[in-house]
Amino acid sequence: MNSKIIDARGQLCPKPIILTKKAINDPNIPNEFFLLIDNETSKENVERFLKDNGISHQTYQKENYFQISVSKTGKKVNSSSEAYCSISTTKKLTADHIIAITNDKMGSGSNDLGKILIQGFMNTIKEVSPLPQKIIFYNNGVKLTLKDSPVIDSLKELEKLGVKIQICGTCADYYEVKDKIGCGKISNMYDIIDSLTKATHIISP
Amino acid sequence: MMNHSFDLLTTVQQGGCSAKLPAQLLSGVLKDFSYDSPENLLVGLKTNDDAAVWKINQNTAIIQTTDFFPPICSDPYEFGQIAAANALSDVYAMGGKAILALNLVMFPSTKIDISVLKEILRGGADKVKEAGVTLAGGHSLDDFPPKYGLAVTGIIHPKRVITNANAKAEEVLILTKPIGTGTIIAGKRINEVSKKNYQNALECMKILNKNAAEIMQKYNIRCATDITGFSLLGHALEMAEGSDKTLTIKTSKVPILNGVDELIEMGCIPGVAFRNLKYVDEKTCFSRTLDYNLKMIMLDAQTSGGLLICCQKNSADKLIKDLKNAGYPDLAIIGNVSERKEKSEPYVIVK
Incomplete structure (x- = not known):
């Protein structure tokens, strides 16, 4: 049956995930399909499964169940035997270059456009390999590291991946935002110059 | 051998060590308590270790632990064996010698034929006997689903206690048993695992960590833990936090039970x-x-999983050879x- 709806209600883990994976890999199931789940834990697990496999989805709370709309977007959940072999045990996650962010906008021109661009830039760093060794924030750039910054989640994720975040302390003091910083380490001019000197190259968007 | 038609797995959704309370939930509750930690308490609540250790005198400390859980497999005799091996394991993970055990039993007085209980207890008693431990009593409750396990007392020299908080830089990590028991059992519930792979997983869970404990002492190992409900990574994290070190796990080296890959590939992720x-x-x-x-x-x-042992590089080869000969053929160096x-x-x- 070429159904657009996968009903996993009444099913406990791991059944909902098995059904989800089957639907994703089944060419007869349309690219956009709906998954119905009626328990919180299974919903969370399926969401995490989709997220970790890079499959876009959205969850809607219905009266007494959840509807997750899944979009295959061309990506298949498939792990070939090669994927196992390709795990590099020595590969460094980060390279030795540094990204220096001096403003909370990217490029010159429209302020609004500049803000959109810098957000896109920060959110995309993690997709490009190799990762930078460090990201240094100074002047207006420190505003991107605040707890309510639109890119704070991306910065935290980068930190987890081993990218160091250095924030200019003088700048944070000047803008009076030191207590609002949501990631990284406060740094001084000596450390910043030291980092910039030792970097293989510096990217400043 | 009696022929049982009753499938214990039908009584539970989550069996074995996967029935544990979530670690986050538990640590959230425990963090608000302050417990005494007298001088004689060598290992207590601070480090999330496998068992408590109390020093009696210069030469002897007692190790106290308990573990019990709902059915992990279909056959009651095998469930008894595995639950007992799992409970004893906490003493072995500390490098101790288990000496005394008490049964912890929960079983419904109606719903299930009482002969099933007898089989569970027979399995437990046989495993305890194999370990050279004395079974000296126990406690029972009328409850459903059934649960079984032991409270175990062991002994150890106070200076030879092996904790999970003593990892040293440059040591290698050795895992003595393959992982994947949780997935195999989940696969068994949905009839997606072969008889052979299921039985192989059960045999693995029945293996006592006793010999490994003795060998660890021979090589002066000071840091180890057993791998149970919090998974290889959960227990590795406890070890890393307790020791304030970084543990690197090379997944390609980790021994995995037959049949687990296929189950996970189909989405059978517990x-x-x-x-x-x-x-x-x-x-x-996690590497990208x-x-x-x-x-x-x-x-x-994992239920009744293997030991994760920290060992100095230069004695690893000998230790591994001894462990292999002592009944842990699948062991491997999995990280550092x-x-x-x-x-x-x-x-x-x-x-």
Whole structure:
């Protein structure tokens, strides 16, 4: 049956995930399909499964169940035997270059456009390999590291991946935002110059 | 041997060590308590270790532990064996010698034929006997679903206690049993695992960690833990946090039970693996090239799992040879320990 709806209600883990994976890999199931789940834990697990496999989805709370709309977007959940072999045990996650962010906008021109661009830039760093060794924030750039910054989640994720975040302390003091910083380490001019000197190259968007 | 038609797995949704309370929930509750820690308490609540150790005098400390859980397999005799091996394991993980055990039994007085209980207890008693431990009593409750396990007392020299908080940089990590028991049992519930792979997993869970404990003492090992409900990565994290070191796990080296790959590939990922993921996520760095399936296998809750042993590089070869000869054929070096230079560094790196 070429159904657009996968009903996993009444099913406990791991059944909902098995059904989800089957639907994703089944060419007869349309690219956009709906998954119905009626328990919180299974919903969370399926969401995490989709997220970790890079499959876009959205969850809607219905009266007494959840509807997750899944979009295959061309990506298949498939792990070939090669994927196992390709795990590099020595590969460094980060390279030795540094990204220096001096403003909370990217490029010159429209302020609004500049803000959109810098957000896109920060959110995309993690997709490009190799990762930078460090990201240094100074002047207006420190505003991107605040707890309510639109890119704070991306910065935290980068930190987890081993990218160091250095924030200019003088700048944070000047803008009076030191207590609002949501990631990284406060740094001084000596450390910043030291980092910039030792970097293989510096990217400043 | 009696022929039982009753399938114990039908009584539970989550069996064995996967029935544990979520680690996050538990640590959230425990953090608000302050417990005494008298001088004689060598190992207590501070380090999330496997058992408590109390020094009696200069030469002897007692190890006290308990563990019990709902059915992990269909056959009651085998369930008894596995539950007993699992409970004894906490003493062995500390490097101790188990001496005395008490049964902990919960079983319904109606619903299930009482002969099933007899088989569970027979399995437990046989395993305890195999370990050279004396079974000296117990406690029972009328309850459904059934649960079984032991309270165990062991002894150890106070200076030879092996904890999970003593990992040293440059040591290698040895795992004595393959992982994947949680996935195999989940697969058994949905009839997707072969008889052979299921039985192989059960045999693995029945293996006592006793010989490994004796060999660890021979080689002066000072840091180890047994792998149970919090998964390889969860227990590795506890070890890393307790020792303030970074543990690097090379997933390609981790021994995995036959049949686990196929089950995970079809999406048979036990819910508890996601719970373990939540627990370790913040403090663990997963390599970006790490295969998703392999990642989830590392988070699979184990029942009566093997020991994770920290061993100096230069004695690893000999230790491994001894362990292999002592009944742990699948063991492997799965990673190493390094210093954590900065607070922002992850406790566990998974490659």
